[in-house]
Amino acid sequence: MNICTYSYEEYLQLVKSFHGNLAPGLIIGGFIVDLAMKHLPEGEFFDAVCETPVCLPDAVQILTPCTIGNGWLSIVNFGRFAVTLYEKYTGKGVRVFLDTEKLNNWPEVRDWYLKKKKKNEQDKDLLMAQIKEAGHGLLSVQHVQVEPEKVRRKKMGNVGVCASCGEAYPLKDGESCMGCQGDSPYSDITAVNISSK
Amino acid sequence: MNICTYSYEEYLQLVKSFHGNLAPGLIIGGFIVDLAMKHLPEGEFFDAVCETPVCLPDAVQILTPCTIGNGWLSIVNFGRFAVTLYEKYTGKGVRVFLDTEKLNNWPEVRDWYLKKKKKNEQDKDLLMAQIKEAGHGLLSVQHVQVEPEKVRRKKMGNVGVCASCGEAYPLKDGESCMGCQGDSPYSDITAVNISSK
Numbered sequence: 605m606n607i608c609t610y611s612y613e614e615y616l617q618l619v620k621s622f623h624g625n626l627a628p629g630l631i632i633g634g635f636i637v638d639l640a641m642k643h644l645p646e647g648e649f650f651d652a653v654c655e656t657p658v659c660l661p662d663a664v665q666i667l668t669p670c671t672i673g674n675g676w677l678s679i680v681n682f683g684r685f686a687v688t689l690y691e692k693y694t695g696k697g698v699r700v701f702l703d704t705e706k707l708n709n710w711p712e713v714r715d716w717y718l719k720k721k722k723k724n725e726q727d728k729d730l731l732m733a734q735i736k737e738a739g740h741g742l743l744s745v746q747h748v749q750v751e752p753e754k755v756r757r758k759k760m761g762n763v764g765v766c767a768s769c770g771e772a773y774p775l776k777d778g779e780s781c782m783g784c785q786g787d788s789p790y791s792d793i794t795a796v797n798i799s800s801k
Numbered sequence: 802m803n804i805c806t807y808s809y810e811e812y813l814q815l816v817k818s819f820h821g822n823l824a825p826g827l828i829i830g831g832f833i834v835d836l837a838m839k840h841l842p843e844g845e846f847f848d849a850v851c852e853t854p855v856c857l858p859d860a861v862q863i864l865t866p867c868t869i870g871n872g873w874l875s876i877v878n879f880g881r882f883a884v885t886l887y888e889k890y891t892g893k894g895v896r897v898f899l900d901t902e903k904l905n906n907w908p909e910v911r912d913w914y915l916k917k918k919k920k921n922e923q924d925k926d927l928l929m930a931q932i933k934e935a936g937h938g939l940l941s942v943q944h945v946q947v948e949p950e951k952v953r954r955k956k957m958g959n960v961g962v963c964a965s966c967g968e969a970y971p972l973k974d975g976e977s978c979m980g981c982q983g984d985s986p987y988s989d990i991t992a993v994n995i996s997s998k
């Protein structure tokens with residue numbers, strides 16, 4: 605059993621190294637991406653949509669050329685465990701999702717995924733064994749037509765210098781940058797003299 | 802000159818492998834993360850904030866344990882070229898940003914970053930050489946107090962099955978999932994019988 609070009613064990617190592625821990629969702633995510641790759645429509649360049657920010661984007665980043673930083677991976681926050689790979693020009697895509705109708709065959713996966721058991725009631729070994737045994741058996745596939753402009757990162761446009769913080773920002777955001785317009789997550793900022801370090 | 806635990810050349814290889822191409826912003830991003838790591842406040846666990854989705858998140862994902870999928874990396878879309886690493890419990894953090902006041906020493910970097918030259922007018926070799934030569938010289942450092950609840954991924958909460966699509970979703974989103982509430986990027990969906998493949 606392989607996950608894309610890796611053995612199952614190699615994939616687990618990549619997950620540990622990139623994601624930090626063997627999250628069950630990321631193992632299922634490996635099977636999701638693998639199954640999507642096996643059903644790619646024709647075409648040369650594929651972008652990815654991930655329908656949850658939880659775990660799953662890392663499966664896409666580990667297994668495909670699509671990352672958050674290069675813009676080929678988009679995340680829409682539907683909280684659904686699904687990945688779509690689509691041809692970037694035509695929008696023709698394949699969507700693979702965790703199929704709730706198939707969960708009853710794998711009760712430990714079902715109880716974990718639908719949060720029917722608290723964390724301390726879960727049997728992690730059994731959960732991981734059922735995920736491995738199930739493989740593609742938890743998943744279903746759809747052909748989809750993606751409207752790329754709904755998911756793709758917007759162009760930055762012209763750049764200016766914010767009169768308030770002095771940093772460069774996209775002029776389309778207004779007269780100052782979004783950070784200075786009140787969205788800042790920082791309650792206190794102090795400059796550091798780095799020449800002393 | 803190192804970037805975190807890698808030599809400059811090793812970092813370039815990692816960028817090519819993960820991001821797909823040697824984006825200038827991702828090289829600067831390597832220096833940003835490196836400088837932030839050298840100014841970490843005390844503490845054991847650090848989360849990251851990246852102030853643009855363009856390129857920079859991949860520097861964080863390559864060089865730190867923080868990824869989009871594990872939730873330790875948050876992106877706020879200010880369009881500013883800045884990364885903050887902060888202690889996850891106290892919110893004490895260090896913010897490193899590309900300082901527009903320092904750009905005049907590196908005119909090819911300045912003209913690229915402020916979009917003063919069209920792509921076909923840029924000298925890519927000179928740009929990359931100036932970025933490498935500048936290193937930390939393009940950057941400034943601030944101590945910041947982060948309000949983690951403003952950037953951290955929200956908990957998913959209870960899960961139900963969407964009456965419309967049949968997939969699991971966070972019940973806090975309403976009576977059906979966000980995808981079925983009209984936000985879908987798909988204009989057409991057809992089920993595929995995967996047993997035939």
